[in-house]
Amino acid sequence: MTRKIIIDTDPGQDDAVALLLALASPEELDILGIVAVAGNVGLAQNARNALKIVELSGRTEVPVHAGCERPMRRKLVTAEHVHGPTGLDGPDLPEPQKKLEDKHGVDYIIDTLRTEPPGTVTLCTLGPLTNVAMALVKAPDIAPRIREIVMMAGAYFEVGNITPAAEFNVYVDPEAADVVLTSGVPITMIPLDVTHGVLSLSHRLEGFARIGNRCGKAVSEMLNFSERFDMEKYGNEGAPLHDPCVIAWLLKPDLFDGRKINVTIETTSELTRGMTVADYWRITDRPKNVLYLRSADDDAFYALLTERLARLP
Ligand code: RIB
Numbered sequence: 397m398t399r400k401i402i403i404d405t406d407p408g409q410d411d412a413v414a415l416l417l418a419l420a421s422p423e424e425l426d427i428l429g430i431v432a433v434a435g436n437v438g439l440a441q442n443a444r445n446a447l448k449i450v451e452l453s454g455r456t457e458v459p460v461h462a463g464c465e466r467p468m469r470r471k472l473v474t475a476e477h478v479h480g481p482t483g484l485d486g487p488d489l490p491e492p493q494k495k496l497e498d499k500h501g502v503d504y505i506i507d508t509l510r511t512e513p514p515g516t517v518t519l520c521t522l523g524p525l526t527n528v529a530m531a532l533v534k535a536p537d538i539a540p541r542i543r544e545i546v547m548m549a550g551a552y553f554e555v556g557n558i559t560p561a562a563e564f565n566v567y568v569d570p571e572a573a574d575v576v577l578t579s580g581v582p583i584t585m586i587p588l589d590v591t592h593g594v595l596s597l598s599h600r601l602e603g604f605a606r607i608g609n610r611c612g613k614a615v616s617e618m619l620n621f622s623e624r625f626d627m628e629k630y631g632n633e634g635a636p637l638h639d640p641c642v643i644a645w646l647l648k649p650d651l652f653d654g655r656k657i658n659v660t661i662e663t664t665s666e667l668t669r670g671m672t673v674a675d676y677w678r679i680t681d682r683p684k685n686v687l688y689l690r691s692a693d694d695d696a697f698y699a700l701l702t703e704r705l706a707r708l709p
């Protein structure tokens with residue numbers, strides 16, 4: 397039984413790898429659509445990058461929508477220092493022939509959730525939560541219709557990556573993260589605590605290049621570009637690979653472990669804005685609103701990724 401998903405994303409090289417993993421897995425995942433959000437770079441560029449990745453995969457039937465251009469309340473913060481000015485630096489991918497859909501991404505999320513049978517659509521978020529939060533604010537009736545939200549977001553034991561306290565996706569739009577985490581929708585959160593345990597070590601990147609297809613080559617070039625910043629920052633032999641963990645959770649949840657806890661978002665302090673305050677030891681009686689994943693089997697994760705990328709052109 398395939399699982400219907402909408403992927404909300406700000407491609408970024410790691411988002412691109414997550415998209416390719418999903419596009420390579422049609423037996424398990426029915427990608428209803430992809431929605432771009434402002435984050436790693438500006439919205440227009442992220443949307444263009446999503447079109448490029450869909451074309452690279454050969455799955456040009458998958459629709460791509462553009463969503464919100466900026467966070468709900470704050471000025472947009474981007475990450476060209478990690479992803480390069482295009483957001484997808486590394487490979488030289490052709491300009492996309494495929495066009496964006498006319499419908500705004502927030503309306504696409506709302507309309508799809510209202511049309512599909514309740515409880516059958518999973519939202520996979522790989523960037524700031526602006527689009528999903530705006531959909532919940534504009535159409536509160538969709539909340540009980542969402543099967544699950546699986547998000548790459550947050551950090552607790554690994555602390556922040558854009559500030560000492562906050563992970564980038566939550567930092568960019570903390571109000572959106574707060575709207576989503578208090579929505580009552582079932583949430584699986586994949587934080588830096590997980591992604592910092594799945595490092596793109598050189599033999600793993602070489603494994604992608606050795607696949608011998610255009611997607612393996614592009615992934616190797618993307619990650620060789622984007623990892624340089626994190627390797628410098630963390631001093632590891634490889635960079636964390638964030639967003640593909642969301643798709644890997646859907647494909648092989650047994651690779652991960654975690655627990656149901658409360659996670660609350662800091663939205664007022666400027667010092668700790670965007671911090672995901674995770675009650676991991678269940679000290680408070682705050683509602684357990686999140687399945688918070690803490691670790692993953694990194695060898696199995698990369699074996700899955702390599703095997704699936706080999707299915708693409
Ligand atoms: O903090 C990592 C997250 O921020 C990833 O989703 C990456 O693509 C960036 O958006």
Ligand code: CA
Pocket residue numbers: 405406407408410411435436522523639
């Ligand atoms: Ca992302």
